[in-house]
Amino acid sequence: MRLKEAVKVLRSKNAGVWHITIDIVFKNSELYEIAKTKLTKELFCELFNRNELEYFQCDSINTLKVSFLREQAAGSLKDTDCLGANFYIPLMEIEI
Amino acid sequence: MVRALSLMGQLGYGYNRDSFLRGMSEGVDFIGVDAGSIDSGPYFLGSGNMKANYDATRSDLEFPLVTALNKKIPFIIGSAGYAGGDVHLSKFMEIVEDIAKDNGIHLKVCVIHSDLDKNVVLKLFREGKVKSYEGNPPLDEADILSSTHIVAQMGVKRFLEALDLGADLIVAGRATDASIYAAYPLMKGCDPSLVWHMAKIIECGALCAKPASPSDALLGWIDEDAFYLKPPNEMRRCTVDSAMAHALYENTNPFVIEEPDGTLLLENAKYEQFDERTVKVYGAEWRERKNPTFKIEGAKFSGFRTIALMGVRNPDMIELLDDILDDIRDEAEKMFKTNFKLTFRQYGKNGVLSDLEFDNRLHEIGLVVDVVADEQKVAHKICSVVKSRLQHYDYKGRVATGANVAFPYSPAEIDMGEVYEFSVYHLVDEDLNRYFTIEEIEL
Numbered sequence: 001m002r003l004k005e006a007v008k009v010l011r012s013k014n015a016g017v018w019h020i021t022i023d024i025v026f027k028n029s030e031l032y033e034i035a036k037t038k039l040t041k042e043l044f045c046e047l048f049n050r051n052e053l054e055y056f057q058c059d060s061i062n063t064l065k066v067s068f069l070r071e072q073a074a075g076s077l078k079d080t081d082c083l084g085a086n087f088y089i090p091l092m093e094i095e096i
Numbered sequence: 097m098v099r100a101l102s103l104m105g106q107l108g109y110g111y112n113r114d115s116f117l118r119g120m121s122e123g124v125d126f127i128g129v130d131a132g133s134i135d136s137g138p139y140f141l142g143s144g145n146m147k148a149n150y151d152a153t154r155s156d157l158e159f160p161l162v163t164a165l166n167k168k169i170p171f172i173i174g175s176a177g178y179a180g181g182d183v184h185l186s187k188f189m190e191i192v193e194d195i196a197k198d199n200g201i202h203l204k205v206c207v208i209h210s211d212l213d214k215n216v217v218l219k220l221f222r223e224g225k226v227k228s229y230e231g232n233p234p235l236d237e238a239d240i241l242s243s244t245h246i247v248a249q250m251g252v253k254r255f256l257e258a259l260d261l262g263a264d265l266i267v268a269g270r271a272t273d274a275s276i277y278a279a280y281p282l283m284k285g286c287d288p289s290l291v292w293h294m295a296k297i298i299e300c301g302a303l304c305a306k307p308a309s310p311s312d313a314l315l316g317w318i319d320e321d322a323f324y325l326k327p328p329n330e331m332r333r334c335t336v337d338s339a340m341a342h343a344l345y346e347n348t349n350p351f352v353i354e355e356p357d358g359t360l361l362l363e364n365a366k367y368e369q370f371d372e373r374t375v376k377v378y379g380a381e382w383r384e385r386k387n388p389t390f391k392i393e394g395a396k397f398s399g400f401r402t403i404a405l406m407g408v409r410n411p412d413m414i415e416l417l418d419d420i421l422d423d424i425r426d427e428a429e430k431m432f433k434t435n436f437k438l439t440f441r442q443y444g445k446n447g448v449l450s451d452l453e454f455d456n457r458l459h460e461i462g463l464v465v466d467v468v469a470d471e472q473k474v475a476h477k478i479c480s481v482v483k484s485r486l487q488h489y490d491y492k493g494r495v496a497t498g499a500n501v502a503f504p505y506s507p508a509e510i511d512m513g514e515v516y517e518f519s520v521y522h523l524v525d526e527d528l529n530r531y532f533t534i535e536e537i538e539l
Contacts, residue, residue, distance in 0.1 A: 075517060
């Protein structure tokens with residue numbers, strides 16, 4: 001099953017001017033528990049080319065959350081996504 | 097019990113009059129609305145322009161404000177004029193004055209300022225009181241000096257004072273969204289843990305309902321043990337999931353929400369379906385901060401932008417496009433000795449995800465030539481030259497000698513006007529409340 005089929009919400013958004021945060025809310029605890037073993041902090045670091053990021057497992061709400069620094073502040077000359085709303089795209093097709 | 101009505105997630109998006117009236121009919125103690133954000137980028141803070149214009153703002157504000165005055169309940173607005181600087185506040189107040197005049201109403205307005213003088217920020221910086229925000233690059237003096245406007249996000253303190261002064265309407269500059277909704281129930285003595293958690297959720301209006309909408313209303317009420325959320329619009333419901341998921345939204349940490357006045361801890365929050373469209377929430381913990389901390393925001397002028405849009409469809413050219421663009425950039429840098437920034441955006445290739453792009457399917461590229469320079473005419477000239485180089489570039493294997501690219505528009509160059517970038521987004525370890533002055537205005 002691909003991640004996009006296992007979730008109720010899969011989104012990214014700015015958290016302020018300098019951070020991206022990704023919310024992955026699973027349809028149920030079974031899918032969440034399966035996905036948790038696959039979607040590790042290391043995987044996110046690799047996918048988003050980051051040395052460091054914040055990684056949260058929210059067991060009570062079947063949710064994974066990941067936050068990291070942007071390359072540049074939102075809306076800078078070289079920024080491609082002022083709202084930070086497309087950083088979930090590399091996750092959609094991941095097989096869990 | 098205290099009952100709050102959140103008019104909508106963002107003033108100016110077009111409110112729902114039926115929902116507003118239905119919400120009001122349930123009995124409401126105050127109305128709140130968030131009028132701004134930092135979300136739409138640096139332009140609004142930098143330029144001093146509002147995002148929602150006069151007409152959009154007035155049509156959302158007029159009827160609800162007049163209704164609140166008739167019912168004698170306070171109306172509380174935060175981040176007025178979008179970015180909350182003094183220039184935004186005065187544009188916003190023109191609208192309030194026109195509404196009062198045209199409806200023959202009298203009201204007491206408390207305007208709370210959040211604009212910070214550069215010298216104040218410079219002094220705080222030199223005293224070592226400005227820190228980086230969750231790992232972003234540290235501030236330097238040039239960032240402060242180059243800013244056109246710097247504001248601080250205020251907490252709840254001045255809202256409380258404005259209510260004490262008997263304000264019918266509070267028009268606050270840049271403020272945390274939750275402070276808009278926390279003030280009134282705190283004044284009435286409600287449990288701060290419940291107050292701050294409710295305030296944090298209802299600030300987005302019906303965005304925490306299903307189906308979600310930022311332009312519809314939400315009711316929130318607090319009793320002794322819990323708070324409750326319900327959308328007045330009967331087509332929407334608040335569910336455990338929708339309310340819980342909203343706590344994650346735009347926060348880096350799902351369990352901790354930092355406010356100037358304290359920290360809200362959500363680890364033990366409980367959400368229950370109270371009735372079909374209402375959620376009951378309790379269990380979060382509010383820890384008041386001994387010394388408040390504030391987020392400051394600044395934007396600087398970066399020049400004038402001209403862009404040109406064109407489509408690249410020839411597969412041979414697409415194959416070589418990166419090299420072609422490098423070559424044209426080198427030429428432009430040799431030709432123009434002035435200060436400018438040239439950005440190529442290749443939609444269809446990596447225009448959205450940039451270096452994170454993983455999909456290499458490609459048959460057409462929407463190319464944006466983006467030039468920022470100190471003067472509009474300079475940006476225009478450079479963009480024009482780069483555009484024509486792309487049009488006629490004699491790449492290896494070129495067989496079509498007409499034009500290399502497709503222009504959808506004539507003229508191809510589009511002047512975009514002023515460009516701003518964020519210069520300040522940092523934390524200040526000092527009580528800034530003294531700079532959030534209250535201006536009392538009788539209309």
